Amino acid sequence: xxxxxxxxxxxxxxxxxxxxxxxxxxxxxxxxxxxxxxxxxxxxxxxxxxxxxxxxxxxxxxxxxxxxxxxxxxxxxxxxxxxxxxxxxxxxxxxxxxxxxxxxxxxxxxxxxxxxxxxxxxxxxxxxxxxxxxxxxxxxxxxxxxxxxxxxxxxxxxxxxxxxxxxxxxxxxxxxxxxxxxxxxxxxxxxxxxxxxxxxxxxxxxxxxxxxxxxxxxxxxxxxxxxxxxxxxxxxxxxxxxxxxxxxxxxxxxxxxxxxxxxxxxxxxxxxxxxxxxxxxxxxxxxxxxxxxxxxxxxxxxxxxxxxxxxxxxxxxxxxxxxxxxxxxxxxxxxxxxxxxxxxxxxxxxxxxxxxxxxxxxxxxxxxxxxxxxxxxxxxxxxxxxxxxxxxxxxxxxxxxxxxxxxxxxxxxxxxxxxxxxxxxxxxxxxxxxxxxxxxxxxxxxxxxxxxxxxxxxxxxxxxxxxxxxxxxxxxxxxxxxxxxxxxxxxxxxxxxxxxxxxxxxxxxxxxxxxx
Amino acid sequence: xxxxxxxxxxxxxxxxxxxxxxxxxxxxxxxxxxxxxxxxxxxxxxxxxxxxxxxxxxxxxxxxxxxxxxxxxxxxxxxxxxxxxxxxxxxxxxxxxxxxxxxxxxxxxxxxxxxxxxxxxxxxxxxxxxxxxxxxxxxxxxxxxxxxxxxxxxxxxxxxxxxxxxxxxxxxxxxxxxxxxxxxxxxxxxxxxxxxxxxxxxxxxxxxxxxxxxxxxxxxxxxxxxxxxxxxxxxxxxxxxxxxxxxxxxxxxxxxxxxxxxxxxxxxxxxxxxxxxxxxxxxxxxxxxxxxxxxxxxxxxxxxxxxxxxxxxxxxxxxxxxxxxxx
Numbered sequence: 001x002x003x004x005x006x007x008x009x010x011x012x013x014x015x016x017x018x019x020x021x022x023x024x025x026x027x028x029x030x031x032x033x034x035x036x037x038x039x040x041x042x043x044x045x046x047x048x049x050x051x052x053x054x055x056x057x058x059x060x061x062x063x064x065x066x067x068x069x070x071x072x073x074x075x076x077x078x079x080x081x082x083x084x085x086x087x088x089x090x091x092x093x094x095x096x097x098x099x100x101x102x103x104x105x106x107x108x109x110x111x112x113x114x115x116x117x118x119x120x121x122x123x124x125x126x127x128x129x130x131x132x133x134x135x136x137x138x139x140x141x142x143x144x145x146x147x148x149x150x151x152x153x154x155x156x157x158x159x160x161x162x163x164x165x166x167x168x169x170x171x172x173x174x175x176x177x178x179x180x181x182x183x184x185x186x187x188x189x190x191x192x193x194x195x196x197x198x199x200x201x202x203x204x205x206x207x208x209x210x211x212x213x214x215x216x217x218x219x220x221x222x223x224x225x226x227x228x229x230x231x232x233x234x235x236x237x238x239x240x241x242x243x244x245x246x247x248x249x250x251x252x253x254x255x256x257x258x259x260x261x262x263x264x265x266x267x268x269x270x271x272x273x274x275x276x277x278x279x280x281x282x283x284x285x286x287x288x289x290x291x292x293x294x295x296x297x298x299x300x301x302x303x304x305x306x307x308x309x310x311x312x313x314x315x316x317x318x319x320x321x322x323x324x325x326x327x328x329x330x331x332x333x334x335x336x337x338x339x340x341x342x343x344x345x346x347x348x349x350x351x352x353x354x355x356x357x358x359x360x361x362x363x364x365x366x367x368x369x370x371x372x373x374x375x376x377x378x379x380x381x382x383x384x385x386x387x388x389x390x391x392x393x394x395x396x397x398x399x400x401x402x403x404x405x406x407x408x409x410x411x412x413x414x415x416x417x418x419x420x421x422x423x424x425x426x427x428x429x430x431x432x433x434x435x436x437x438x439x440x441x442x443x444x445x446x447x448x449x450x451x452x453x454x455x456x457x458x459x460x461x462x463x464x465x466x467x468x469x470x471x472x473x474x475x476x477x478x479x480x481x482x483x484x485x486x487x488x489x490x491x492x493x494x495x496x497x498x499x500x501x502x503x504x505x506x507x508x509x510x511x512x513x514x515x516x
Numbered sequence: 517x518x519x520x521x522x523x524x525x526x527x528x529x530x531x532x533x534x535x536x537x538x539x540x541x542x543x544x545x546x547x548x549x550x551x552x553x554x555x556x557x558x559x560x561x562x563x564x565x566x567x568x569x570x571x572x573x574x575x576x577x578x579x580x581x582x583x584x585x586x587x588x589x590x591x592x593x594x595x596x597x598x599x600x601x602x603x604x605x606x607x608x609x610x611x612x613x614x615x616x617x618x619x620x621x622x623x624x625x626x627x628x629x630x631x632x633x634x635x636x637x638x639x640x641x642x643x644x645x646x647x648x649x650x651x652x653x654x655x656x657x658x659x660x661x662x663x664x665x666x667x668x669x670x671x672x673x674x675x676x677x678x679x680x681x682x683x684x685x686x687x688x689x690x691x692x693x694x695x696x697x698x699x700x701x702x703x704x705x706x707x708x709x710x711x712x713x714x715x716x717x718x719x720x721x722x723x724x725x726x727x728x729x730x731x732x733x734x735x736x737x738x739x740x741x742x743x744x745x746x747x748x749x750x751x752x753x754x755x756x757x758x759x760x761x762x763x764x765x766x767x768x769x770x771x772x773x774x775x776x777x778x779x780x781x782x783x784x785x786x787x788x789x790x791x792x793x794x795x796x797x798x799x800x801x802x803x804x805x806x807x808x809x810x811x812x813x814x815x816x817x818x819x820x821x822x823x824x825x826x827x828x829x830x831x832x833x834x835x836x837x838x839x840x841x842x843x
Binding site for chain 2: 189324409
């Protein structure tokens with residue numbers, strides 16, 4: 001084991017492998033930035049090209065691509081209010097408002113720094129304790145995953161503060177839309193209207209592209225080119241990277257979000273899309289300035305970005321420790337191993353340790369490569385804010401149409417994307433928040449499947465959720481989280497604490513509060 | 517300069533070699549579109565990436581993969597049966613049992629295997645029953661006895677309603693006269709993982725996906741649903757030996773649209789036959805633990821028809837049972 005650790009490091013320093021990491025990073029960043037093009041898709045398409053490479057070189061390329069796409073998604077989220085990947089949806093919340101204030105460069109710098117911290121944290125965990133953590137995955141069956149999803153649903157409460165009813169409405173619509181498609185346990189089509197295209201349910205990415213990009217394109221076009229004050233145009237010279245002091249401030253938030261990302265990545269079936277919302281929610285919970293979230297607050301960018309990059313390491317843990325893919329991207333990576341005659345399974349760390357440890361080191365190095373490439377690439381991207389609105393708007397629509405089609409090569413999905421775009425416009429008009437809908441769409445299918453599975457396993461007894469220690473604990477947290485989002489909780493806390501709420505949180509609560 | 521030119525020439529030749537190296541043996545088209553009913557990177561894609569480079573060389577054609585995921589492959593196969601040009605330019609990877617169970621279970625899916633032209637089956641991943649390493653079930657008999665003692669309590673995972681493992685469970689229930697608590701998962705991975713973690717009592721899944729775990733001792737194999745014992749698992753009995761006529765698995769092959777010209781079909785079949793005999797191909801398949809199971813032309817059609825009959829019978833039986841219980 002020890003020796004593989006160093007063999008892996010030596011392998012990764014091979015110029016071929018370093019080149020592969022650099023190329024993977026560049027492709028990944030580009031793919032992530034384009035709405036509709038996903039890391040999974042790019043890995044699947046590039047896989048045949050890597051057949052002629054040495055296994056470790058091919059894997060280094062694909063793994064760094066996967067990682068870089070996580071950051072790439074935030075570029076479009078921050079600059080265009082259109083998440084490039086589902087995992088970057090939460091970044092829109094604070095990233096876009098910050099860019100609107102003329103600090104696009106700084107927002108991207110925060111995202112890049114947070115990605116680096118989250119990514120490094122998860123790589124170190126991956127390199128050191130992956131075999132131990134791999135077993136943890138086996139503790140998460142349908143009952144436990146259901147509880148995780150319930151906990152996730154409670155985020156709706158905190159995301160819809162100010163308009164709780166509208167937030168809950170939005171979340172409920174999301175959950176309802178998630179029931180479209182074949183029932184996971186009976187195979188009966190629901191709300192599909194005999195349309196084959198709907199049998200598989202609504203593709204979440206298609207919905208997301210429509211929800212975010214179409215309303216944004218309409219907004220830009222309606223706003224026109226004229227009314228642009230100087231403040232909204234980001235100078236490219238805008239300082240990107242945070243100062244030392246700011247860095248120290250955002251560190252606790254990044255690390256907490258990184259751990260959330262590793263954990264969520266570890267659980268099968270949940271990935272960057274879920275982790276970023278969890279991290280955003282926790283950052284808000286721990287912050288003293290809750291009201292500033294959603295207005296371009298640095299912590300609101302740091303949290304989701306640290307979490308979604310940390311997911312990569314988390315998802316790779318069960319993949320390499322046990323041969324169980326933790327996400328769709330790692331599933332395709334496993335396919336890449338098989339092509340080289342390496343059977344994914346528990347022997348990955350022993351029999352094929354040299355290749356595996358090279359892959360793990362490659363993930364670590366890819367984080368650094370991402371940071372370096374990111375600084376150069378991002379500066380160029382900020383130029384987008386200089387393009388007139390009436391040009392950007394239609395370009396977003398074109399990209400969305402291409403993206404929606406590319407996911408399943410389906411014309412139907414273009415229509416679906418536009419339908420969700422109209423829904424997004426309606427939501428905008430009536431000031432209904434969109435994020436709860438997104439969470440409903442992400443978690444709905446997981447809740448649906450695991451609830452039915454759990455009840456089958458438990459023989460129809462609902463107590464199955466409370467008899468299981470992990471799920472009982474998670475559900476208790478969910479209950480707490482719900483209570484915390486109600487006004488009732490605030491008055492209880494006040495009754496217990498004489499101090500004004502300003503000092504009520506621990507001193508480290510405000511994680512990246514610097515606003516220059 | 518001369519050297520650079522020569523290098524370019526070599527590079528070009530290498531690139532176009534699939535077309536030039538052999539005499540063109542496929543006359544219907546120079547490019548064959550292969551529709552896949554699943555996403556890139558899945559099991560169908562693994563087959564395509566393995567077989568098509570060899571087949572391209574044998575036939576002197578290029579293959580273009582089209583991924584048309586949705587409705588467990590039904591969108592691609594509906595297109596194959598109803599819309600694809602029957603001129604040999606378009607074929608599809610056909611996966612059983614979804615190819616048949618799709619339309620047996622859902623009246624709104626309207627294609628049938630009579631509207632397609634089976635060309636060749638390539639791989640079959642046999643079914644297997646696995647339990648966690650620390651499971652009380654030491655043998656398949658233990659499992660059957662437990663299921664007999666307490667009907668509807670022994671939880672058995674499968675890869676999803678309409679998949680091979682689901683229908684294997686139904687067949688087993690009928691033959692053994694037991695009632696299992698069937699738990700569908702989203703694919704084989706979550707199903708055997710749940711068994712390994714002790715979340716369910718057993719999982720009916722496939723050999724190819726679980727073999728590394730069985731070899732490492734994380735999962736215990738109780739029985740394989742194959743005609744004969746598998747060479748890689750010589751100690752695991754077949755269900756047949758134990759008195760259950762259960763031979764099941766998931767197969768992947770190639771089919772064309774209905775009315776595919778006979779010459780085109782014959783040329784494709786001959787291409788597959790030459791690929792089958794290629795030792796390089798055999799080694800590549802072995803490295804990926806793919807269980808080759810070539811069945812050609814009308815034999816492939818017969819295989820699909822026979823399965824269709826079985827699934828139809830099981831499904832209608834289940835439906836009428838459901839109605840009887842409801843009354």
